[in-house]
Amino acid sequence: MEESRLARINQLYKKSQEEGLTEEEKAEQAELRSEYIQSVRNNLRGTLNNISLLNPDGTVTELSKKEKN
Template structure:
């Protein structure tokens, strides 16, 4: 997500707190927030995929989602 979209999310937030939003602005805000959340989740998944755990015996095991071995 680029800085321009994050700035727009913040603008809409401040506008909402000061004078309120129109229906179109609320729709835009909802869309941008969903896109932001998706970007944060993808970033977190990428970081977690690069984590490995070192066991007591010295072996290294990559961190995997639950249910997958």
């Protein structure tokens, strides 16, 4: 996510705490927050996909290929 969009999220938050937001600004804030959350999830998913687990028997299991129960 771009720094300018993060700065805008922070700017809208500060304004909401000080004086409140218009309906348009609330919609913009919700859209930016959604985009930010999706960005964090994608980064976490990418990190987890690169992790390998060493099992007690010496085998290596890639976290991305492990079956969900």
